[in-house]
Amino acid sequence: LDELTVGQRFASGAYRVDAKQIIAHAREFNPQPFHLDDAAARETIFGGLAASGMHTAAITIRLLVEGGPRLAGGIIASGCEIRWPRPTRPGDVLQVKSEVLEIEPSRSRADRGFATLRSDTYNQHGEIVQTFKIKLLAPRQRSSSSAERQTPAE
């Protein structure tokens, strides 16, 4: 937590999504026609195969874990707010751009705090497929003498 500052920005790597992945995720978690089959999806409000929102959210987490803030305890969320202004489509290449919005020490625990990120997920056309506010739990060092302390990288 001590190494994060409000306004700090992070850009993730890229993640390509194909129809096979969209359908596999939907079969397991969201078996509705517009997430399973392109022909059926054309008859719906989506007008073609679209990823489940939670698939886009899960990919966003993956991109944050790999290319977001480096926190000693890892990326651990206590909650989030999501909006999906447009769906992720087959062939889309997603990237996440994040900014630290707020940092707050825990009221009950001196060794931790929370960092709120805004993380927007873009497709290859620069369009936002997801806006995301995520509250992360972050360890906090109690004194400068422990600043070199590392948790074992397991």
Place this chain on the structure above:
Amino acid sequence: LDELTVGQRFASGAYRVDAKQIIAHAREFNPQPFHLDDAAARETIFGGLAASGMHTAAITIRLLVEGGPRLAGGIIASGCEIRWPRPTRPGDVLQVKSEVLEIEPSRSRADRGFATLRSDTYNQHGEIVQTFKIKLLAPRQRSSSSAERQTPAE
């Protein structure tokens, strides 16, 4: 939309989560030690293998699709708010209990509106693993003469 009322409640079926599923989801979307390996997870704040929050959220969607409100256009979310007060663990059996919080016609389109649900996800001990507010897009019939209209079940 016309068939939903504020205060209406829905209880889903049950979904059992095992360690294999937790690890498979984490390998694809959240490759951090506490979601991948029980021994490594014991050294972390989770104290043992825990599902990624987005895995719990995706299971919640599955349970809503199968045992939530029946909407003509399907379960289509424009956004949501999630809190994870405790993690989903291997062997947990999840169930979702929902209540309709709000119904609002669209300001721009007469043929649709939004329904906000609160959907809490419980484990087999009756503990909440996720609280979820989800805003659903719902078709709206313009006249009573179309009340019998059905979309093809594809």
